[in-house]
Amino acid sequence: MSDFVDSVNIHVKAGTGGDGLATFRREKYVPRGGPDGGDGGRGGDLYLEVSPHLNTLLPFKFQTEFAAQDGITAGRQKQTGRSGHDLTIAVPPGTSVTAEIEGAMQTIDLLFPGQKLLVVRGGKGGLGNIHFATPSNQVPRIAELGQPGEELELHLELKVIADVGLVGFPNAGKSTLLSMVSAAKPKIAHYPFTTLSPNLGVVELDDFIFVMADIPGLIEGASQGVGLGHDFLRHIERTRLLVHVIDAAGTEGREPFEDFQTINAELKAYSEELAQRPQIVALNKHDLPDAQAYDDMLRPQIIEWGIASEDIYSISAATNQGIKPLVVRIVEHLREMPERYVDLPRSKEVLTFQYANVDQNAFWIEEEEDGVLRVHGKKIERLVSMTNFAQAEALDRLQRVLGAMGVSAALTAAGIQHGDPVRIEKAELIWSDESGNR
Numbered sequence: 307m308s309d310f311v312d313s314v315n316i317h318v319k320a321g322t323g324g325d326g327l328a329t330f331r332r333e334k335y336v337p338r339g340g341p342d343g344g345d346g347g348r349g350g351d352l353y354l355e356v357s358p359h360l361n362t363l364l365p366f367k368f369q370t371e372f373a374a375q376d377g378i379t380a381g382r383q384k385q386t387g388r389s390g391h392d393l394t395i396a397v398p399p400g401t402s403v404t405a406e407i408e409g410a411m412q413t414i415d416l417l418f419p420g421q422k423l424l425v426v427r428g429g430k431g432g433l434g435n436i437h438f439a440t441p442s443n444q445v446p447r448i449a450e451l452g453q454p455g456e457e458l459e460l461h462l463e464l465k466v467i468a469d470v471g472l473v474g475f476p477n478a479g480k481s482t483l484l485s486m487v488s489a490a491k492p493k494i495a496h497y498p499f500t501t502l503s504p505n506l507g508v509v510e511l512d513d514f515i516f517v518m519a520d521i522p523g524l525i526e527g528a529s530q531g532v533g534l535g536h537d538f539l540r541h542i543e544r545t546r547l548l549v550h551v552i553d554a555a556g557t558e559g560r561e562p563f564e565d566f567q568t569i570n571a572e573l574k575a576y577s578e579e580l581a582q583r584p585q586i587v588a589l590n591k592h593d594l595p596d597a598q599a600y601d602d603m604l605r606p607q608i609i610e611w612g613i614a615s616e617d618i619y620s621i622s623a624a625t626n627q628g629i630k631p632l633v634v635r636i637v638e639h640l641r642e643m644p645e646r647y648v649d650l651p652r653s654k655e656v657l658t659f660q661y662a663n664v665d666q667n668a669f670w671i672e673e674e675e676d677g678v679l680r681v682h683g684k685k686i687e688r689l690v691s692m693t694n695f696a697q698a699e700a701l702d703r704l705q706r707v708l709g710a711m712g713v714s715a716a717l718t719a720a721g722i723q724h725g726d727p728v729r730i731e732k733a734e735l736i737w738s739d740e741s742g743n744r
Contacts, residue, residue, distance in 0.1 A: 311363045315460070315461050316459075317372070319426065319455055320349055320351055320429065321350035321376040321391075322349045324349075324376065325694075326452075327434045341434070344384045344385040344434045345380050346379055346386075346431030347377030347390060348428050350391050350393060350455075352374045352394075353422055354394075354423045355397070356416045357419065359396075360397065363401070375393070377431050379452075392428075394422075399417055401464050403416060403460055404462075405425075407660065412659050414657055424656050424658045426456035427455070429453030432692055438699075438703075447697060447698075448699035450700075452692070465543055467517070469517050471518075471548050472520045472551055474551035475553065475558070478553045483590070486623055489508065506519050509633065516637070548586070554589035555594040563604060584643070585613060588619050589605075589618065589620045590623055591622060592621060593624060597620075666684050668683055669716070670683065678729055679729070680728070686711065690704065693733075724737060
């Protein structure tokens, strides 16, 4: 199995709040002690945080389910249960996180070491019976269950963060070039798709350091997923500069200028913006006579296509010929360009997905496929999830809230009949004409 994994799906769940307690004091000389049940602890939150020590999503191939710790059930004598521990999951720089939030897909990019995303929030702890005592009910036998933690399905996609991306057909010499200019040791052999994952190398020239990525070989149709297709085109998106390596000797039986046109057509088909990225052309394999013969014909064609003459270099990655001038030109380009993501905030503020600012009391009713009515709404769903249906007083409380919020009247207007089921959150209640609902 390759150690490089750049796309995974995972399921994350925050901790459920601890249950509240319905207990009473038992004190000497106090025969009718009041309620003393405490509140449950809050469930732990779940975060993603960028780690500079990771460069792959491989760990998520072996673990796809993650859950923060649940809150602890309350104690007697008004003791609050302990909150669950938060869970922080490390991801590599360049990870895009996509989730469906309120029916719409949202994506957040995690780019810098230490950048943090609050993915799902822990549930509130349930209230103990000390909160339900009233002058008319001094011995409440009711306590809330802990609120379930939020959960989401996440798609994680890693897009390599590099200053320079090497593009070109398989066996054009990209891996060899990377090995010559950096300490990277990519696998090099004479057959298509030697490189099956992006290789990164750190290149240093005098006081200037940059990261170069060897993007696996593209072929015609890559923008539609042919060959390695979208698996690696995404990794070019975040580079500032492209170095287009061409087999100028035509050793694979292809015509060099057609290779150049084909790769650029695929870049444009994938992204118009990517096709406009600054580009240097490296005419490789100039240690071979055929490359030298092609040179006079290739240069005018590439210049006519739109590449400046000072950005075309004849090189031999295998023999290190012409490599130094090429690197010098790359550095000149990078010095003139703005830093990557210079306009993005680098504060320590924790990122979050965007949720609509909806009325907590709002609700709506829909008929499901089997004809059963379902009530939706943040407040009513939260209340039902935290209701202990084993407690008679909890059911009475739920019935009162349904009436006060207008849910009972709305269900009646929707045509609900005695004995019909109605669903709220994960509960299914049976409607009763005598008492509104059960």
